[in-house]
Structures are given as structure tokens and as C-alpha cells.
Amino acid sequence: MPAPGAGLASAKSTGGCERVDGTSPACAPAAGVVTLVRARNPELTPAQVNDVLTTTAHPPVGGGSALPGYGAIDADAAVRAAFPPPRGGCFPGRGTFRF
Numbered sequence: 001m002p003a004p005g006a007g008l009a010s011a012k013s014t015g016g017c018e019r020v021d022g023t024s025p026a027c028a029p030a031a032g033v034v035t036l037v038r039a040r041n042p043e044l045t046p047a048q049v050n051d052v053l054t055t056t057a058h059p060p061v062g063g064g065s066a067l068p069g070y071g072a073i074d075a076d077a078a079v080r081a082a083f084p085p086p087r088g089g090c091f092p093g094r095g096t097f098r099f
Contacts, residue, residue, distance in 0.1 A: 004069050005029070033075045040082040052081050
């Protein structure tokens with residue numbers, strides 16, 4: 001899951017904060033969402049977590065892909081989508097997931 005952040009609030013070494021772009025400042029929030037998803041359903045594999053993130057992200061104009069990214073992560077939607085699967089192999093709820 002690429003994390004090319006844009007316009008993220010970041011602390012300045014001289015005090016205060018500023019808006020920054022890049023993968024480095026985007027890693028911590030992306031990892032935080034992964035942590036929330038795994039807390040909701042610790043049985044998800046890394047591939048399943050990736051699927052949850054990519055299917056619940058707000059896609060960029062023109063669509064997303066592995067290089068530019070899949071859009072803005074929607075933490076709330078990702079956590080709601082990470083429900084533990086019910087017994088019997090069916091997946092009720094919103095959306096279609098590639099588990």
C-alpha cells in the first residue's frame with residue numbers, strides 16, 4: 001500500500017507545524033489505520049488488510065493503482081469493513097471485499 005501523503009500536518013523543528021507532502025510523513029497515519037483495522041479483526045492477513053484499505057479509500061481522479069496510490073485512506077470505513085467474518089463463509093455488510 002503506497003502512502004504518498006499530501007498536505008499532512010507535521011511538526012517543525014523550530015516549533016509549530018506546517019503542511020508537508022511525501023511518503024515519510026504519511027507512514028505514521030497509514031500505520032495507525034492498519035493498527036486500528038487489526039485491532040478490530042486480528043485474524044486478517046496482511047493481504048486482507050491491504051484489500052480493506054484499497055477498497056475503502058477515496059480513489060483519486062482517474063482511479064488508483066499501486067504506483068500513485070489508491071486515494072485517501074478512510075480510517076472509519078476501513079475499521080468498519082474489518083469486521084470478523086461470520087461462520088459459514090458469507091460476508092454480509094457494505095461493499096465487496098476480496099478475501
